[in-house]
Amino acid sequence: MVVDALASQFGASWVSEKRWDCALAKFGGGWLLKPLTYMNLSGEAVSAVSRFYKIEPGEVLAVYDDVDLPLGSLRIRQKGSAGGHNGVRSLISHLGGEDFPRLKVGIAPEGGRPAGDRMVGHVLGRFTEGERPALAQVLDRASDAVRTALRSGIANAMNIFNRKEQSNNETTEKP
Template structure:
């Protein structure tokens, strides 16, 4: 089984915000693969199904961003999975809007959802897709910026990026993550 995890914050007030790009990818995959997110357990919203012969679990942690690791570790423990069986998708301020960076390990880079994930998994070694959302160019604080919605121009770009993230996840079901990294980085 492979687990695809999108980080974000639950609640309508956070829909469409920069911080919820991970949730956006999971919602798109749910629609594309006809895997309803209909199970509320392990502190998250889950959906399970088969894609290209691989059992897939889609996860949106409902713990709020800063506690994402609680849900992720609960799912891995319940299904007796390894950190190698997951990919975590999340926003990254240090990348320009729309740029993707796939990695198999690394630090949290200041991202509280990833800090929580590392703390709960006990390792920095797990597959991740960082989605660039850029930094504020005005006087907004970082928290205000990541909780803001994309501009109209950015929405068009991010819609394409969500689709590309979905394609990367689908490739991962059939190929080693290193191959997927080489194909989709940038």
């Protein structure tokens, strides 16, 4: 959803690339990519496109859902482990290490991380009507975070977006 929003904001169109099993959208500052594989194989497309266009892992900004973060939260990291996320595990494996920036978009429901069989249903399911306002807000913030990272670097984006947005528009760091 985030990369679709970015493509729209950049006026970029998606093109299916069967050779890499992904959809690509070219914009002024680079490429947006959506793997068309199962999530746990997403690193294959990212690494193939990166090799073809000579993009270093540190220049890749992975955007993905995180069921350990509440819906509406963002976390930007310069590098890190997979944290149990199979898609990130695939990226690490195919990019040759953990040294690539990432934007984690929280999708956990109000009650916290779903357990057992409910996890798959939540991750692959649709957002509820009650979750839609928080979803719209986090999609806007995530798009802003990517644009900020492109414009002024990951460290600056981390300083701005790794904060919880308050109702009075002030920001405070999350514990």
